[in-house]
Amino acid sequence: xxxxxxxxxxxxxxxxxxxxxxxxxxxxxxxxxxxxxxxxxxxxxxxxxxxxxxxxxxxxxxxxxxxxxxxxxxxxxxxxxxxxxxxxxxxxxxxxxxxxxxxxxxxxxxxxxxxxxxxxxxxxxxxxxxxxxxxxxxxxxxxxxxxxxxxxxxxxxxxxxxxxxxxxxxxxxxxxxxxxxxxxxxxxxxxxxxxxxxxxxxxxxxxxxxxxxxxxxxxxxxxxxxxxxxxxxxxxxxxxx
Numbered sequence: 001x002x003x004x005x006x007x008x009x010x011x012x013x014x015x016x017x018x019x020x021x022x023x024x025x026x027x028x029x030x031x032x033x034x035x036x037x038x039x040x041x042x043x044x045x046x047x048x049x050x051x052x053x054x055x056x057x058x059x060x061x062x063x064x065x066x067x068x069x070x071x072x073x074x075x076x077x078x079x080x081x082x083x084x085x086x087x088x089x090x091x092x093x094x095x096x097x098x099x100x101x102x103x104x105x106x107x108x109x110x111x112x113x114x115x116x117x118x119x120x121x122x123x124x125x126x127x128x129x130x131x132x133x134x135x136x137x138x139x140x141x142x143x144x145x146x147x148x149x150x151x152x153x154x155x156x157x158x159x160x161x162x163x164x165x166x167x168x169x170x171x172x173x174x175x176x177x178x179x180x181x182x183x184x185x186x187x188x189x190x191x192x193x194x195x196x197x198x199x200x201x202x203x204x205x206x207x208x209x210x211x212x213x214x215x216x217x218x219x220x221x222x223x224x225x226x227x228x229x230x231x232x233x234x235x236x237x238x239x240x241x
Contacts, residue, residue, distance in 0.1 A: 093148030106238035122169040132190035142175040
């Protein structure tokens with residue numbers, strides 16, 4: 001694995017470094033200095049085009065070509081806060097929730113059991129009540145987790161989460177043995193929240209191009225529906241909590 005400095009990335013993609021250390025190409029900020037740590041290096045993803053979006057911040061750990069990052073772009077944090085009625089969060093390939101807005105915290109009971117979504121689904125005692133269609137949620141989660149695992153099979157955090165769940169959850173172990181792998185897509189989910197009751201929400205998932213391996217999840221309800229009203233009540237409840 002060959003590592004590059006940010007200056008070398010700028011030269012490779014024909015960009016320039018700003019005074020604050022960000023990388024700008026054709027007027028667009030491709031790497032925000034606020035999302036970097038001191039001395040961060042980058043790697044080019046094998047088989048990808050060599051443009052700014054395909055250089056990945058790399059940890060020094062050997063073998064972690066697309067190492068997980070826990071830093072979330074500050075601009076994305078601001079965006080999360082702009083959706084008071086839409087539960088939204090950012091998570092990585094290991095399903096660790098890295099950032100969330102206030103209504104998402106209220107929806108997931110402030111993540112009191114775990115901030116790892118795989119553990120929320122498979123080891124939270126009330127998960128099968130919270131997720132009305134738990135079996136479908138579980139199948140989709142394991143398939144998505146395996147897809148991420150295939151992209152970074154040497155990542156320590158991914159292996160840790162997998163091993164924890166293999167030991168703690170027979171349901172996870174059975175689904176893992178199926179070897180299904182696929183990315184998340186547009187889907188509807190039913191939730192039973194202890195305060196606002198049942199909500200039918202549509203989930204959208206977006207890649208975070210500035211941090212490969214991270215995804216943004218946003219939930220919304222059909223306008224003027226009972227679920228939209230439930231989200232409004234949840235927003236008010238979150239503001240008082």
